[in-house]
Amino acid sequence: MTSYETPTNNLVGPLLTDLYQITMTYAHWKNKRHEEHSVFELFFRKNPFKGSFTLFCGLDEVVKHLHAFKFSQEDIDYLKSTPSLQHCDPGFFDYLLQLDCSKTQIQALPQGSLAFPRVPLVIVSGPLGVGQLLETTLLTLINYPSLLATNAARMVLRAHDHDNHRPQSADLPRQCQKQILCAEFGLRRAQGPDGGFSASKYAFVGLFAATSNVKAGKELGIPIVGTHAHAFVQSYLSLDEVQELTVANKNSGGQVNLLEKVLEYRDNKNGANLGEDFQKTNDGELAAFIAYACAFPDSFLCLVDTYDTVKSGLLNFCMVSLVLGDLGYTPKGIRLDSGDLAALSMACAHKFAELAKSQNRPFFHDLDIVASNDINEKTLVKLNQQGHAITLYGIGTNLVTCQAQPALGCVYKLVELNGKPRLKLSQEIAKVLIPGRKRAYRLFGKKEAPLLDLMVDADKDDPPEAGKPVLCRNPFQAMDRVMVTPSRVTLLHGVYFDGGKEALESVGSLQENRNLVKEQLGGVAGMGILDYEEPKQYPVMVSDNLYNFLHTMWQEQLPVPELS
Amino acid sequence: MTSYETPTNNLVGPLLTDLYQITMTYAHWKNKRHEEHSVFELFFRKNPFKGSFTLFCGLDEVVKHLHAFKFSQEDIDYLKSTPSLQHCDPGFFDYLLQLDCSKTQIQALPQGSLAFPRVPLVIVSGPLGVGQLLETTLLTLINYPSLLATNAARMVLRAHDHDNHRPQSADLPRQCQKQILCAEFGLRRAQGPDGGFSASKYAFVGLFAATSNVKAGKELGIPIVGTHAHAFVQSYLSLDEVQELTVANKNSGGQVNLLEKVLEYRDNKNGANLGEDFQKTNDGELAAFIAYACAFPDSFLCLVDTYDTVKSGLLNFCMVSLVLGDLGYTPKGIRLDSGDLAALSMACAHKFAELAKSQNRPFFHDLDIVASNDINEKTLVKLNQQGHAITLYGIGTNLVTCQAQPALGCVYKLVELNGKPRLKLSQEIAKVLIPGRKRAYRLFGKKEAPLLDLMVDADKDDPPEAGKPVLCRNPFQAMDRVMVTPSRVTLLHGVYFDGGKEALESVGSLQENRNLVKEQLGGVAGMGILDYEEPKQYPVMVSDNLYNFLHTMWQEQLPVPELS
Structure with a gap:
């Protein structure tokens, strides 16, 4: 017997649900249908952010939840005490108390998969009672992680679009040519501790390189980054405050008073000829940088916009960096957190190029320029258009709040009960359900790029095969159909939970999920998706059988509107 | 020694922070300033949602965090292992390991207070090292709760605005005259389990009446509500499925077959003369309602829009309700989850009024009409304008995501170090800090309504007194000043944490926080805020001393821009 991890968050359990799941389950129990075999599909109807793709995440916590699913006696006592359930038959609470997921199976897309509208992310099969009780928790565990990972990947894609905007010029500072990375800085703007933690986790799956969240670093092994804030800079008012600080000389050994060495540059006592501008910088800021350099000589990265980026922060950083360079250290870079990030980053990069040359310090070419301050997808596009020298984005608020669309509208629908397909009719065609138990495949073309996702009837249809033509139909438009001869076919869903027994598939590590994202995004690159x-829409089609079945059900069950 | 609760979420602890708090603390430690006395203020600069008020929440978890604040050996081992901290002096980790909040004090507004821009929500005093380490966690614990409670209260205010739109008419269905309640339905759309849980909790403080979240109900004692979803209705296809179901006759005892009794109404076998419309409803839906009525005869509330609200759901509900009424039960109401909620609610209410009269069943007058489906503040305003008969709103997505503004921009700033005020200069006047340790007061006028909040210098200013004129100045506009003679003065901040010793104030229960919200919103009703x-802006002013001090500091420290 393998032991399984419990959910990361101690709030997760059978009670983390909407009351109506319990009242519905009671009604099913009362009518003796709680053990009937049901199939629920969890899916979304529309890609978020006006985009054409979604990354599926949250499966790791879903599997943990199913393994740990068990009402405690305390839970039951609470339920018995609530006015809404006080008249329930006591036998129902006995039923709940012994309930687990031993008869439930979860099929799902792999975590990190590219997912498209109406293709189930998760298929839950098993007793109706349990299937119903899982709804809210599964939606809670999947909606935000998928939305966040998608948002993260979109931001990384936009950051990388920079490659297409870069002018070809020999004079371009080296920073303009670096591969750009994104780091997640959103803990303080998330919906509490767990919103922040989930953001760190699934942003990493969605190709962010690092997080500022130390807890996420510890628990999940994500690289953590961070240096200092404005408050640190403010906390120094004058150079007196760093008079005593020393740093080891890596070249010749011994301790060196950093302030003295910096002042030699500032006051041009060492022939470096930095110029008068360097004498007009803010002293408190310079003191703060010196203090920071003494603490982190090996990873010196400064926030340079507390007073004036170009006239003070940048120059203070450069002076301290020159000294660190003299002592055998390699400074790391600067962070910009306000103002015109494109123009400021270019100004800083040009200054770095100039000093690299005039002071013969090649490390200036390799300095990072980190930009933060309300970055979102739109800003990234705009920065690319303006031209910039940013090498790393720190993204907080707009990443974690998914401000452009703060919720993914996943739904959880009963598609089959006791072997009979269920249909939710709706006057809105967008809300119509594709009934019955289905299998879903991704069909690849000659170039190894995916052509479309195909859903077929799990019982009546043969699986599509490589080299064999198959008719694919748009479920909602009769004339939209295509005969596809795939070069390769993959079954989209794997079994990730099977009654608590060893399942066929494991969710894998975050790094594996992240690799899948990279691979799948790479696979559709150039398709416009x-x-x-x-963005180009990716086709999701159904088999001819499923199309006909769906339309027969509609015709039989949807009342013909009357005109009079 | 009192024992204190630990934070609700197991992720909360000293590591739930941004890495830069730890690197800054190291730099402070390295420069031997970690024990220097610091004062940080946590405040926001702008009310959310284009409004004029904010409700302060999150203090309960902040206090728990400070009591529990302690790095574990495992935390320290992780920190030592991270590349960013690998070169740190080992003594620093010894310092962290023994660290607690025994020298730190938290002053704060009471939880549930009306808060305004720049008046600190929380003031943290104590050693610089600890003050720095608390920043991110406090922001995380306060930003979302305050935003959410504010959003909730705004929605409740909009729901209650209905009173001003109601036409005076004797024919108006009784539902139109009920006090409207709001319930939180957002768990599945929140940022994971804890986002959902926090939403339930602080929405209750922000005057929501109930939640669908069972876990929040159990842990926090919030009333829980919920009945059934579309999936439940869909799970029934025909009347055969409920043939055997019975319900107790409350009047005469014995069990009654509900389907038989319902069909007597439907087929007009009991002389009720309901009309032909009642014979054309959806059978699956009627079966589902019958099944639900057998499970919950005492709290019968149905979702009526699965097929067609007016032609099917409403009529099916009414038939089952008539039978329940015959058997001595009082049905509770309906829920609408799609379509034109204003028009549909009115149509349903009129049908209820008609049946109350024609069937002589007064309970129809008292039925609730619950509305859900993407409700937000704007929708509520529009529904009031249209005229509706909704008695309870179920609000999910837009409440928990705070879609109109998904993050509150609280900041945490060092205002004093070692007794010296600190100033963050900024070219943007909105970002300028009011330096130094301050006290804040609410000044009330003759009508017992608040006039303004006044911040004074904690050392140099006498506290304002009732009956005594005091000059109040806009910190940023020299000509905006007013002489106020308050009828009453309250000190805004209390001490909620004092080094782990018994603090002067306790955060109180959620119900007490909620009562404070009610009282404070009531206190400013009619002021336009x-x-x-x-909305009218509420004035936040400073004393003449503070004004002069601030302006002197600015003039001394802000460089005069140069033109050339």
Whole structure:
């Protein structure tokens, strides 16, 4: 017997649900249908952010929840005490108390998969009672992680779009040519501790390189980054405050008074000829940088915009960096947190190029320029258009709040009960359900790029095969159909939970999920699906059988509107 | 020694922070300033949602965090192992390991207070090292709760605005005259388990009446509500499925077959003369309602829009309700989850009024009409304008995501170090800090309504007194000043944490926090501050001393821009 991890968050359990799941389950129990075999599909109807793709995440916590699913006696006592359930038959609470997921199976897309509208992310099969009780928790565990990972990947894609905007010029500072990375800085703006933690986790799956969240670093092994804030800079008012600080000389040994060495540059006592501008910088800021350099000589990165980026912060950073360079250290870079990030980053990069040359300090070419301050997808596009020298984005608020669309509208629908397909009729065609138990495949073309996702009837249809033509139909438009001869076919869903027994598939590590994202995004690159503006829609089709079945059900069950 | 609760979420602890708090603390430690006395203020600069008020929440978890604040050996081992901290002096980790909040004090507004821009929500005093380490966690614990409670209260205010729109008419269905309640339905759309849980908790403080979240109900004692979803209705296809179901006759005892009794109404076998419309409803839906009625005869409330609200759901509900009424039960109401909620609610209410009269069943007058489906503040305003008969709103996505503004921009700033005020200069006047340790007061006028909040210098200013004129100045506009003679003065901040010793104030229960919200919103009613459109700004002023001190500091420290 393998032991399984419990959910990361101690709030997760059978009670983390909407009351109506319990009242519905009671009604099913009362009518003796709680053990009937049901199939629920969890899916979304529309890609978020006006885009054409979604990354599926949250499966890791779903599997943990199913393994740990068990009402405690305390839970039951609470339920018995609530006015809404006080008249329930006591036998129902006995039923709940012994309930577990031993008869439930979870099929799902792999975590990190590219997912498209109406293709189930998760298929829950098993007793109706349990299937119903899982709804809210599964939605809670999947909606935000998938939304966040998608948002993260979109931001990384936009950051990388920079490659297409870069002018070809020999004079371009080296920073303009670096591969750009994104780091997650959103803990303080998330919906509490767990919103922040989930953001760190699934942003990493969605190709962010690091997080500022130390807890996420510890628990999940994500690289953590961070240096200092404005408060640190403010906390120094004058150079007197760092008079005593020393740093080891890596070249010749011994301790060196950093302030003295910095002042030699500032006052041009060492022939470096930095110029008068360097004498007009803010002293408190310079003191703060010196203090920071003494603490982190090996990873010196400064926030340079507390007073004036170009006239003070940048120059103070450069002076301290020159000294650190003299002592055998390699400074790391600067962070910009306000102002015109494109122009400021270019100004800083040009200054770095100039000093690299005039002071013969090649490390200036390799300095990072970190930009933060309300970055979102739109800003990233704009920065690319303006031209910038940013090498790393720190993204907080707009990443974690998914401000452009703060919720993914996943739904959880009963598609089959006791072997009979269920249909939710709706006057809105967008809300119509594709009934019955289905299998879903991704069909690849000659170039190894995916052509479309195909859903077929799990019982009546043969699986599509490589080299064999198959008719694919748009479920909602009769004339939209295509005969596809795939070069390769993959079954989309694997079994990730099977009654608590060893399942066929494991969710894998975050790094594996992240690799899958990279691979799948790479697989559709150039198809227009990942574009920011007017992205191409990826086709999701159904088999001819499923199409006909669906339309027969509609015709039989949807009342013909009357005109009079 | 009192024992204190630990934070609700197991992720909360000293590591739930941004890495830069730890690197800054190291730099302070390295420069031997970690024990220097510091004062940080946590405040926001702008009310959310284009409004004029904010409700302060999150203090309960802040206090728990300070009591529990302690790095574990495992935390320290992790920190030592991270590349960013690998070169740190080992003594620093010894310092962290023994660290606690025994020298730190938290002053704060009471939880549930009306808060305004720049008046600190929380003031943290104590050693610089600890003050720095608390920043991110406190922001995380306060930003979302305050934003959410504010959003909730705004929605409740908008729901209650209905009173001003109601036409005076004797024919108006009784539902139109009920006090409207709001319930939180957002768990599945929140940022994971803890986002959902926090939403339930602070929405209750922000005057929501109930939640669907069972876990929040159990842990926090919030009333829980919920009945059934579309999936439940869909799970029934025909009347055969409920043939055997019975319900107790409350009047005469014995069990009654509900389906038989319902069919007597439907087929007009009991002389009720309901009309032909009642014979054309959806059978699956009627079966589902019958099944639900057998489970919950005492709290019968049905979702009526699965097929067609007016032609099917409403009529099915009414038939089952008539039978329940015959058997001595009082049905509770309906829920609408799609379509034109204003028009549908009115249609349903009129049908209820008609049946109350024609069937002589007064309970129809008292039925609730619950509305859900993407409700937000704007929708509520529009529904009031249209005229509706909704008695309870179920609000999910837009409440928990705070879609109109998904993050509150609280900041945490060092205002004093070693008794010396600190100033963050900024070219943006909005970002300028009011330096130094301050006290804040609310000044009330003759009508017992608050006039303004006044911040004074903690050392140099006498506290304002009732009956005594005091000059109040806008910190940023020299000509905006007013002489106020308050009828009453309250000190805004209390001490909620004092080094782990028994603090002067306790955060109180959620119910007490909620009562404070009610009292404080009531206190400013009619002042225009709570209005939806162009709300009146509430003045936040400073003493003459503070004004002069601030302006002297600015003149001394802000460089004069140069033109050339």
